[in-house]
Amino acid sequence: MAKIKTLFLLVILSLNGLCSFAQEKVSDYVAYYASANYKGNDIVIFRKFRKNVRQYYLVVDLKTLKTAVVTVSELKPVESPIEQLSKTYSGTPYFKALNFVSKQSFSLQDAGIIHGYPKEKGITLTIDLCPSHKSLDRGIFTSLITEFSKTEQPVPVALSISGKFMLTHKEDIDWLKSLQEQKKIAITWVNHTYNHFYEPGIPLTENFLLSPGTNIDFEVLANERLMIENGLIPSVFFRFPGLISDNTVVKEITSYGLIPIGSDAWLAKGQSSGQGSIVLIHGNGNEPIGVKDFLKLLQTQKQAVLQKQWLLYDLGSTVDNEFKD
Structure with missing residues (x-):
């Protein structure tokens, strides 16, 4: 009996140690x-x-x-310095992408890479997780797994995640991580800033990351730090909140080694997807129209999916292939 009690105590101590490490x-x-x-x-x-x-x-x-x-x-x-690394490795896909973004960063909306060039017909799916009091729209992910289970496992998807979403959606994050551990989905975690500031009625030139007094260093690094504390590996991709930026803020973001990703198919705004599109929907419960349109898109492409004529592409591979020699 004493041995059983001792063994039980050791198990409890071990579990406490694991929990402590996970929360470090x-x-x-x-x-x-x-x-x-x-x-x-x-x-x-x-x-x-x-x-x-x-x-x-x-x-x-x-x-x-x-x-x-x-x-x-x-x-x-x-x-x-990153500027010197950019010169030394200028021929690599990573620095080609960074340099490309820097040269076309003057538009107010949708700066960054907005389209890929896959060899086959398909899209790159990006799902934004902005701050929200609503639960994660899990139906998006279960539908993806169902439709692509016979053709693509794991299913690639890029999730643009904000710090404030992570702080209030621990169960949703754990659920997504479990799908990844089961190899049902393969997630590229995209930096979507810590606060994701937005104020209705304020001009776009003074909103989102362009809001006066915004601390870019905090928005970038604090979000990545929180991602790692939650067991997520930050990618080198970044999505501007609202897809709003200017030349100055784009250069600030690329100076952190991050590649901005836009979209040429924000479904909730009526933009249709085509071959190679980087599709944007919101999975935070705040954009039911975009989610509905995407699920409808899945159904219309069902036969093409089964015949591997319509695929989902990994964001990293999309950018990599675009900037290969």
Whole structure:
């Protein structure tokens, strides 16, 4: 009996230890730029932080645009300003995409990459998770899994997530993570700012990230830090709240090594999707029209999906393929 009690106590202590680690706060989260080689591939380190007593890097593969969190001991970095890295690795898909965005950043709406060029017919689906008191629209994801279960597993989707959504939707985040762990969906986590400020009635030139007094450093880094604390790996992609920006703020975002992603098919605004479209819908319960239109789109393409003539594309692959030689 005493042995059973001892074993029970050890199990409880172990579970408490795991919970403590999962809830461990990230500290000293900063932008940091260096080049290195990781598992035979050229990478760029773009963030450095601590969790528990260990130090980590957030890195991006220059060819695939995939990101990963690695321990400091795994790399031998060569620190360099991002401007110099951009020159050294100018021929890579990652820096080609960054440079492309910087050159076409003068429009008020929809700056960034808005269209992909997949070899087959299909779209890249992006779902925005702006701050909301409503629950996640889980029907979007169950429908995706149902329709694509015979052709694409896991189903690729990009989720643009805001900090304030994470703070109030822990159960929804855990549910999404469970789908990813079960390999039902493959998520690219896109930075959508921490606060996602929006005030109805204010001109667009003074709204969203263009609101006077906005702290871009906080909006970018605090959101990534919260993502990591929630067990999410930030990608190198960024979506402007409301798709609103100007040349100055685009340059600020790209200086963090982030690639803005727009959309040429915001369904709730009546924009139709075509081959290669980057489709935008909201999954935070605030845009039922866009969700309805997307689910209708799925149904109209049902036979094409089954015949693999209409596919969903991973956001990283879409951008990667667009900027390959």
